[in-house]
Amino acid sequence: MPTPEADPxxxxxxxxxxxxxxxxxxxxxxxxxxAIEDGTLTPGSLLGNxxxxxxxxxxxxxTVRQAIQSLVDKGLLVRRRGVGTQVxxxxxxxxLELSSLYDDLETAGQRPSTRVLARDLVPASAEVAAALGVAxxxxxxxxxxxxxxxxxxxxxxRNHLPVGLLALEEDRLEATGLYRLxxxxxxxxxxxxxxxxxxxADGPEGEQLDESEGAPLLTMRRTTFDDTGRPVxxxxxxxxxxxxxxxxxxxxRP
Amino acid sequence: MPTPEADPxxxxxxxxxxxxxxxxxxxxxxxxxxAIEDGTLTPGSLLGNxxxxxxxxxxxxxTVRQAIQSLVDKGLLVRRRGVGTQVxxxxxxxxLELSSLYDDLETAGQRPSTRVLARDLVPASAEVAAALGVAxxxxxxxxxxxxxxxxxxxxxxRNHLPVGLLALEEDRLEATGLYRLxxxxxxxxxxxxxxxxxxxADGPEGEQLDESEGAPLLTMRRTTFDDTGRPVxxxxxxxxxxxxxxxxxxxxRP
DNA sequence: CAGTGGTCTAGACCACTGG
DNA sequence: CAGTGGTCTAGACCACTGT
Numbered sequence: 301m302p303t304p305e306a307d308p309x310x311x312x313x314x315x316x317x318x319x320x321x322x323x324x325x326x327x328x329x330x331x332x333x334x335a336i337e338d339g340t341l342t343p344g345s346l347l348g349n350x351x352x353x354x355x356x357x358x359x360x361x362x363t364v365r366q367a368i369q370s371l372v373d374k375g376l377l378v379r380r381r382g383v384g385t386q387v388x389x390x391x392x393x394x395x396l397e398l399s400s401l402y403d404d405l406e407t408a409g410q411r412p413s414t415r416v417l418a419r420d421l422v423p424a425s426a427e428v429a430a431a432l433g434v435a436x437x438x439x440x441x442x443x444x445x446x447x448x449x450x451x452x453x454x455x456x457x458r459n460h461l462p463v464g465l466l467a468l469e470e471d472r473l474e475a476t477g478l479y480r481l482x483x484x485x486x487x488x489x490x491x492x493x494x495x496x497x498x499x500x501a502d503g504p505e506g507e508q509l510d511e512s513e514g515a516p517l518l519t520m521r522r523t524t525f526d527d528t529g530r531p532v533x534x535x536x537x538x539x540x541x542x543x544x545x546x547x548x549x550x551x552x553r554p
Numbered sequence: 555m556p557t558p559e560a561d562p563x564x565x566x567x568x569x570x571x572x573x574x575x576x577x578x579x580x581x582x583x584x585x586x587x588x589a590i591e592d593g594t595l596t597p598g599s600l601l602g603n604x605x606x607x608x609x610x611x612x613x614x615x616x617t618v619r620q621a622i623q624s625l626v627d628k629g630l631l632v633r634r635r636g637v638g639t640q641v642x643x644x645x646x647x648x649x650l651e652l653s654s655l656y657d658d659l660e661t662a663g664q665r666p667s668t669r670v671l672a673r674d675l676v677p678a679s680a681e682v683a684a685a686l687g688v689a690x691x692x693x694x695x696x697x698x699x700x701x702x703x704x705x706x707x708x709x710x711x712r713n714h715l716p717v718g719l720l721a722l723e724e725d726r727l728e729a730t731g732l733y734r735l736x737x738x739x740x741x742x743x744x745x746x747x748x749x750x751x752x753x754x755a756d757g758p759e760g761e762q763l764d765e766s767e768g769a770p771l772l773t774m775r776r777t778t779f780d781d782t783g784r785p786v787x788x789x790x791x792x793x794x795x796x797x798x799x800x801x802x803x804x805x806x807r808p
Numbered sequence: 809c810a811g812t813g814g815t816c817t818a819g820a821c822c823a824c825t826g827g
Numbered sequence: 828c829a830g831t832g833g834t835c836t837a838g839a840c841c842a843c844t845g846t
Contacts (some may be wrong), residue, residue: 321842323815343783349831360817362616365832373627375745378782381832382825388783491629497799498752498770516752516770516795528632529597529642541770545751548804575823577834603812614836619813635813636844 314357324359328367336376336387347377347385401447401455401537402477410449414474418444421463428460431523431534439463445473446508449543453509456538465532479524482532490527496520496546501538509540516541568611578613582621590630590641601631601639655701655709655791656731664703668728672698675717682714685777685788693717699727700762703797707763710792719786733778736786744781750774750800755792763794770795 316327335341347353347368354364368385371377379385405412422442429436441461447454459478461468466485473481482489497519506513518539526532570581589595601607601622608618622639625631633639659666676696683690695715701708713732715722720739727735733743751773760767772793780786 325815351831360819362818363816366815375783379832380825381823382830384831386782388779492804493801494804495799495801496750496772498772498795500770514768516754518750518752519799525642528640529629541752545749545773547747547749548802550746550748550802579834605812614838616837617835620834633813634844635842636811638812 314353316357316359325363325366325370328357328359328364329370332367332371333374333376336371341387343387343389345387347387349384400477400479401457403480405447405449405454412454413448413451415446415448416443416470416473417446418442419468419470419473422460424460427536428534432460432462432531434462441465441468443468443473443478452543454540454543456505456508457535458537459533459535461533462531478533487532488527489532490525490529492522492524494520494522498541505538509538511540511542518544518546520546568607570611570613579617579620579624582611582613582618583624586621586625587628587630590625595641597641597643599641601641603638654731654733655711657734659701659703659708666708667702667705669700669702670697670724670727671700672696673722673724673727676714678714681790682788686714686716686785688716695719695722697722697727697732706797708794708797710759710762711789712791713787713789715787716785732787741786742781743786744779744783746776746778748774748776752795759792763792765794765796772798772800774800 314328314331316324318324320327332341332347341347350361350364350368354361357364368377368379372379372385376388377385378388402412402414420442421439423437424432424434424440426436428434428440429438432440434440441463443457443459443461445457445459447457466482466487468481479489498516499519500514501509501511501517503513505511505517506515509517511517518541520535520537520539522533522535522537523531524533524535568582568585570578572578574581586595586601595601604615604618604622608615611618622631622633626633626639630642631639632642656666656668674696675693677691678686678688678694680690682688682694683692686694688694695717697711697713697715699711699713701711720736720741722735736743752770753773755763755765755767755769755771757767759765759771760769763771765771772795774789774791774793776787776789776791777785778787778789
């Protein structure tokens, strides 16, 4: 067996700008990522050892390691002790953003729109209370929307939010997604816990979504947290299975 | 508004064993994680600054930072410049492992079992070829199994693997999950790309799964990659929606 | 302003891999 | 055995936060 794809760095132009406010490790990471994306660094190729790379760039080894580590975390590089650092073999697409259905549809060129069905204060059910960390029966904001693409219904969205977190203005809700409103309000979304299942539509649900009774629906419950770990939203949504599926990526943490 | 929950470290017993082969930063991270889990470090409490912590433990600051950073990556801590490091407010459960249905069921005490329906070599379909990175029509290993819990069918599992990757012995397939076999064979699973949807069962599917025709089924397609980015498995599975849903966590990468 | 985390340096020794 | 990444140290300066 030949040695693993020997292919040290060649026409690879690396260099950092010490005048820039962008951290050096980040500049390096960006350049490496770009080189991987555009094929200058081919899958399987070795990166050359950290010490040389640091010397060539005029950086210290920890700084170079920080850049490399960030790409390892993204799944673009693999490190093996005694071997070296190589580019992964197949381009593993990056994990999906925590995005809203609205953004997903817009990205896909589907011309999304929203019809607000309800927007009021209600007492929290047991499920909502547990998700948002409030007392059962305490007031929470409720939001029910129908999401359409090309004028056709795609999903029935029901959300609950802590009171006072966000001003929900109807015209803005119809023009964009909930997550974008949150980000615009200075909320840093951090993580979400989701549960995806399926069930048959009952009569009224089917009518709202233009499906017949008994048609399969995708169900999604999601609680979203900000960067301090506080829950900022709980959703319980129904999607037409004929029109929508969830795509996502799992990463194994070593 | 009072200052954020003031609560410096008090009865927290930290200390590292320099004789241990376990890295110092890892020892510290484990102790902090345990303190968060058992409530010694309460949500919102501040950790005290890194310099002090390092001095108190006889470690350097970078080592302490490495420990803290690993917990930030896990979503257990939040750092804010000028403020400090605090424990997140709600316990965000850790992201799910890349686990097999078999393990999930076993963990839930559901006594899983497996019936192997097919185990042979077949030409790759377009979908399988694209997922595994082989030519269309090239030979791949096929595996079809019925997964049961308490003797009741839960899912119909169809997998395709590159030839020669793994010896699939029927008795071992019936006693455990595919992922555990892979790990035992020295394959390091790294990431997976998934797509989850729903559709109605057709006649034969319903019969296999003990559901009537038209019953909602959860569908899952998944391609799994090892740590070099090479695809090691592609699955196309059907789950009884009445018995199963997917739980997972999304993390936003800053 | 004082205090925090964010970045960076220039070394060191160790553990593992491969030939 | 030589070469790699993994870990660790003891400093330094900067950027941001709150009062």
